[in-house]
Amino acid sequence: MNGRDDRLDRLVIKYLIIIAVLATVVLNYHTVIAYLSTIWRVLSPILSGFVFAFILNLLMSNIEKYLFIGTENERLIKLRRPLAILMTLFIVLLSVSVILWLIIPQLISAIRITIESLPLVFNMFQRLLKNLEEIYPEYNYNAFITQAGLNWDTVAGEITSFANGLVESMISVVASLSSYALNLVIILVVSVYALYSKEKLISQFKRIGKVYLSAKMYAQLTYVLRVTNESFSNFITGMLIEAVIYGSMVAIGMWIFQFPYAAMVGTISGALALIPMVGALISAFIGALLVMTQSFSQAIFFLIFIIVVQQLESNIIYPRVVGGSIGLPGIWTFIAVTVGGGLLGGLGFLVGVPIASTIYKLLRKDVETREHIDAIIHEEQLKEMNGVVRS
Incomplete structure (x- = not known):
């Protein structure tokens, strides 16, 4: 007592x-x-x-x-x-x-x-x-x-x-x-x-985790960190490649059609392409304003040109370069950008997608594991029922 x-x-x-x-x-x-x-x-x-x-x-x-x-x-x-x-x-x-x-x-x-x-x-x-x-x-x-x-x-x-x-x-x-x-x-x-x-820093964190966490918690934390690292690494690499491609397309296209400020607008477009979904719209608005300082009619044609380039980028380049690397469906990418930007501003635009990708992968893995366990339990129950019937 x-x-x-x-x-x-x-x-x-x-x-x-x-x-x-x-x-x-x-x-x-x-x-x-x-x-x-x-x-x-x-x-x-x-x-x-x-x-x-x-x-x-x-x-x-x-x-x-x-x-x-x-x-x-x-x-x-x-x-x-x-x-x-x-x-x-x-x-x-x-x-x-x-x-x-x-x-x-x-x-x-x-x-x-x-x-x-x-x-x-x-x-x-x-x-x-x-x-x-x-x-x-x-x-x-x-x-x-x-x-x-x-x-x-x-x-x-x-x-x-x-x-x-x-x-x-x-x-x-x-x-x-x-x-x-x-x-x-x-x-x-x-x-x-x-x-x-x-390597030394990673080793120190591993030692701390093994000492202060149970084996199960340490394994779960290691898995979460590994998925997070994979999501952020793939996202950053994909976005950098996509930004260079998109900025080059804008600059070369503007140079071909003899729009003013081709190098500048192409560079801005590539830099803002690092912001998912909304970066291309912001760069198009800035580019239109800059071209308008030279000619209003050219600004109209520039908007038509940039819409075509953005369609190519969003439908062909982005899904292949970035979409496949993060494994996040388009609707969740849009939601991640919207929520991240609303909560954290500019930082949220950048980290919203890889965070959502990490959560999506962890949740999908957990659902698949639970479904697999449920399938095994169901199969065992069927075997037991069949054994009872035969006896």
Whole structure:
């Protein structure tokens, strides 16, 4: 009895402590949120470094496989990992530099042309309103302007000031990025260390899991992590390949049809293609606006062109390159993007699909296992029934 009473007392004390902790958190939620925000601000660069390392590892692993194949030289073997890391970082830095070199000059040119063309657009709109008076006699231009309280000179001046202010804001945003230099350094250091010591880190996590988890829980956790790693790796690889293909199609097609800003729009389209479902729509809207700064009629033809390219991409390229790699049906991909974007914003657009793919694979495997067990139980029951009937 004493042993049972002791266990009951410990259980009561345990739940009382849990209730006390929850009550403290609820009553002081402002302080708790502040502490959690501080912890997240400190840990976010470190976590971002591990995420960056996971992405870089996809490229580094492929480079490392082809370095010093078949060598038995210990120095070359030790040099393989550092050299693979350096080559990976160089490729990433070169890719980012090329993208910025393609986008920034043409973006500045597009903004300048837009600002210069604003007065012409307002003059055209003003003439259009005046011509309406000839087509519709009941329409009175002066009365409409008076009722609307429009002053063309004031409106044009305000829009031009806004555009100039927008350019200055973009410059200040770029300049403010230097304040994040420390976080970028932390992310880079953590990612390089994680890449260099990934086998050691994995071994340490395995040891911790085996010590603190039961054999069954450890096996389940290992399986979940393996499926998650497979889903994210396949998704990232597929999306990168698909983005390069789609961006190249847009750029080459625009160059063939002599649309302006071909390299810039193609680069933007490829980058935004990394956002499933909605990225292509955003890039089409941006491209149409940029082309419109040169010619309104060309912008119409550009929209027709981009719709055709997107149909080819969504019906042929995406299912083959990405769809097959993640194993997620189209309807669930759309739901994952919608829910992920609604909950986590831009981050949700990126991680929603691989997370949904992981859940889908785990659930499918569990359903198949349970169905198999039910089939075995049903078969055993039939055998028992047949045995009873025969006896």
